[in-house]
Amino acid sequence: MEPPRRFCDSLWNFIRFLPYFTGLLILGFIKGIILFPFICLIMTIGISGIILGLWPIHFSYTCYCILRTKQFGPVLKVLLCLCTAVISILWPPVGIASSVLGGAAYGFLAPMFATFQAVGERKRDKVYHCICDGTWGTVEGSFTVIRDFMDVCYHSYFSIMDDLLSEGKYYEIRLLYLPLALAIGVLGAMVDLPVISIIAFCKSPCMLFKGWHRLFHDCIGREGPFLETICVPFAGLAILLWPLAVVGAVLGSMVSSIFLGAYAAVIVYQECSIWFGLCYITASLSIYDEYSNDVLDMAEGSCFPRPRYTKKAPSQTNSRSTSFSRPSSFKKPPSRTTSLPAPMIELKPLELADSLFEECQRHGEIMVSKGIITLKDIEDAKNKIGSGKVITIGLPAYCIFQALLHSVKSNSTGILLNDNTEITTSNRPKDTFFDWFLNPLLIIKDQIKADNLSEAEEEYLGRLVLLRSDPARLKNTNIGPPPESELRRAELDALARRLQGITKSITRYPTFRRRFDESMEIILQELVKKNGENSKSRGSRPQTVPRSKSMFARILSQESFNSRKDNSGSDQEAQTVVQRDVEIG
Missing domain, CATH: 1.10.565 (Retinoid X Receptor)
Known part of the structure; x- marks a missing residue:
C-alpha cells in the first residue's frame, strides 16, 4: 500500500498512532522494570563466575604459550608477558562491571523491544503476545549469552593458544625504532587532536541543518525511517534528539583523532622512517577531511595536502586526492520509483x-x-x-x-x-x-x-x-x-x-x-538409530536409560550393553554393569 503523500494525512496518522505507541512504551517499560533485576543478577553471577573461575588458567596458560612459542623473539616475549599481567589484573573488575551493565541493559531493553515486535509480527492474539513476549524469552536469552561467553572463554581461547604454539611467521621488536615511533605517535596525537576538533566543530552546523532537512523531508514524504507506521514515533524522537547526535559526532571525532594521529608510530615502525611518519600526520588530516565531506555530502577534496607515507606504490585509486570521494552515481539519492530488473535480496x-x-x-x-x-x-x-x-x-x-x-x-x-x-x-x-x-x-x-x-x-x-x-x-x-x-x-x-x-x-x-x-545432537540421534538397528539384528532388546541422561550417555550405554552381552552372554548381568557405568558417567 502506498503511504500517504500529503502532510495533513501524515500528521493525522502520527497523532492517531501516538496513544497506541505510548501504551506499548509504558507496557514495555513496566516489563523491563520487573525483569531487569533478575536478568542482571543471572548474567552477573554467570559471567562473573566464568571470569573468576577461568582467570588462573587464562593467566598461567597465556604466559606459558607466549614463552614456549617459536613465533616471537625474546624481547617481544618479555613485553607480551608484561602486557598479559596488566590485562589479567584489569580483566576481572572490568569484566564483572561490564556484566552488570550489560545484564541491566539487556534485562530492561529486551522486553521493551519484544513488546513492539509482537505488534509488527503476524500473530493472531496480539494482546497476549504484547504482554507475554519478552518475559521468559529474555530469561532464556540471558542463559544463552552466558553459554556463548563460556564458549568464547574456553573453546575459542584454547583454539587461539593452540595456533600460537604451532609454527608460524617469526616476529621480533626492533628496539632502535621504538623510541622514535613513540615520539612521532605522541606528536601525531598532539597535532591531530586540535586540528580535527576544529574541523569537526566547523562542520557541525552543516551536519545539524542537513540532518534536520533530511529528517523533515522524510517525515513529510513518509520515506526513510517514517515509511513504517511503528517507526514514526522513533523517527520523530530522532528529530528532537538530532542535536545530541551532532554533539556526539563531534566528541567522537575528537576521541578518534587521538588514535588516528597515534597511528603515525605504527607507520614509523613499519617503514623504518621518521619522514614517512611526519607525512602520515599531514595525510591523516586530509583523510579525515575527505571522509567527513563524503559523509556530509559536501564538496569533494580537501584543503590539506596528502603526501605519500608508505614505500609501497599507491594504487590508481589511492593516488588521487579524491580517494574517499563518492561516485557520481551516488551524488543524488535514488528515487523510490526506480525500477530494477530484478529485486536484490539482502541476506541475513x-x-x-x-x-x-x-x-x-x-x-x-x-x-x-x-x-x-x-x-x-x-x-x-x-x-x-x-x-x-x-x-x-x-x-x-x-x-x-x-x-x-x-x-x-x-x-x-x-x-x-x-x-x-x-x-x-x-x-x-x-x-x-x-x-x-x-x-x-x-x-x-x-x-x-x-x-x-x-x-x-x-x-x-x-x-x-x-x-x-x-x-x-x-x-x-x-x-x-x-x-x-x-x-x-x-x-x-x-x-x-x-x-x-x-x-x-x-x-x-x-x-x-x-x-x-x-x-551434533541430530547426528547423535542418527547414531542411536543405527545402534538400535544393530542391536535388533543381534536379537537383543534395547537398553533403557533415564530421560535425564544425555544422548551421548544413551549411545555409550547401548554400545557398552552390546559389548558386555557378547562377553558375558547374559542380558541381566550386562544390563546391571551398564546401568552402573551410566550412573558413574
Whole structure:
C-alpha cells in the first residue's frame, strides 16, 4: 500500500498512532522494570563466575604459550608477558562491571523491544503476545549469552593458544625504532587532536541543518525511517534528539583523532622512517577531511595536502586526492520509483548460519550412515581430544567445500548454497565478519574452478578436507587414489589447509559452538538409530536409560550393553554393569 503523500494525512496518522505507541512504551517499560533485576543478577553471577573461575588458567596458560612459542623473539616475549599481567589484573573488575551493565541493559531493553515486535509480527492474539513476549524469552536469552561467553572463554581461547604454539611467521621488536615511533605517535596525537576538533566543530552546523532537512523531508514524504507506521514515533524522537547526535559526532571525532594521529608510530615502525611518519600526520588530516565531506555530502577534496607515507606504490585509486570521494552515481539519492530488473535480496547473517548448520547436519547424517563418522569422533570432540577436530573443524570445512564446489559447477559469481541462495558481494550481510571470510572463500572457489578437478580429485579433496586435522586417521583411511603428480597433490593439500584454516577461525566466534552442538545432537540421534538397528539384528532388546541422561550417555550405554552381552552372554548381568557405568558417567 502506498503511504500517504500529503502532510495533513501524515500528521493525522502520527497523532492517531501516538496513544497506541505510548501504551506499548509504558507496557514495555513496566516489563523491563520487573525483569531487569533478575536478568542482571543471572548474567552477573554467570559471567562473573566464568571470569573468576577461568582467570588462573587464562593467566598461567597465556604466559606459558607466549614463552614456549617459536613465533616471537625474546624481547617481544618479555613485553607480551608484561602486557598479559596488566590485562589479567584489569580483566576481572572490568569484566564483572561490564556484566552488570550489560545484564541491566539487556534485562530492561529486551522486553521493551519484544513488546513492539509482537505488534509488527503476524500473530493472531496480539494482546497476549504484547504482554507475554519478552518475559521468559529474555530469561532464556540471558542463559544463552552466558553459554556463548563460556564458549568464547574456553573453546575459542584454547583454539587461539593452540595456533600460537604451532609454527608460524617469526616476529621480533626492533628496539632502535621504538623510541622514535613513540615520539612521532605522541606528536601525531598532539597535532591531530586540535586540528580535527576544529574541523569537526566547523562542520557541525552543516551536519545539524542537513540532518534536520533530511529528517523533515522524510517525515513529510513518509520515506526513510517514517515509511513504517511503528517507526514514526522513533523517527520523530530522532528529530528532537538530532542535536545530541551532532554533539556526539563531534566528541567522537575528537576521541578518534587521538588514535588516528597515534597511528603515525605504527607507520614509523613499519617503514623504518621518521619522514614517512611526519607525512602520515599531514595525510591523516586530509583523510579525515575527505571522509567527513563524503559523509556530509559536501564538496569533494580537501584543503590539506596528502603526501605519500608508505614505500609501497599507491594504487590508481589511492593516488588521487579524491580517494574517499563518492561516485557520481551516488551524488543524488535514488528515487523510490526506480525500477530494477530484478529485486536484490539482502541476506541475513542468521539465515546463512542456519544454512551452514543444516548442511553440517545433513552431511553428518550421510557420513554416519556410511561409517565415516563414528562414535569415537563425537566422543573425542566432546572431550576436546585432537582427533575430535574431524567433527568440530573437518565437518564444517567439508560443508563449505561442497558449497564452493556446487558454486563452481553452477557457474555462480558468488557462493551458491544448497537451497540455491546465492551469496555475492552485493547482497552479503554488511557485517565485518563476512568481509573477513567471504573474499577468501571466493578466491578459493576461483582456484577450484581454475584447477578443473576430476571426480576422483573432488572425492580425494573432500575427504582430505574432512580428515586433515587427524593425520593418523587420514593415513589409515582409504580416501581414494591421490593424484599422480606431486604438484597436483601439493595444490590439493594447500586448498584443504586453507579451507580448514578459515573454518577454524569461524568456529571461534560466539554462538557457533552452541549452534553446532545442536546440530551434533541430530547426528547423535542418527547414531542411536543405527545402534538400535544393530542391536535388533543381534536379537537383543534395547537398553533403557533415564530421560535425564544425555544422548551421548544413551549411545555409550547401548554400545557398552552390546559389548558386555557378547562377553558375558547374559542380558541381566550386562544390563546391571551398564546401568552402573551410566550412573558413574
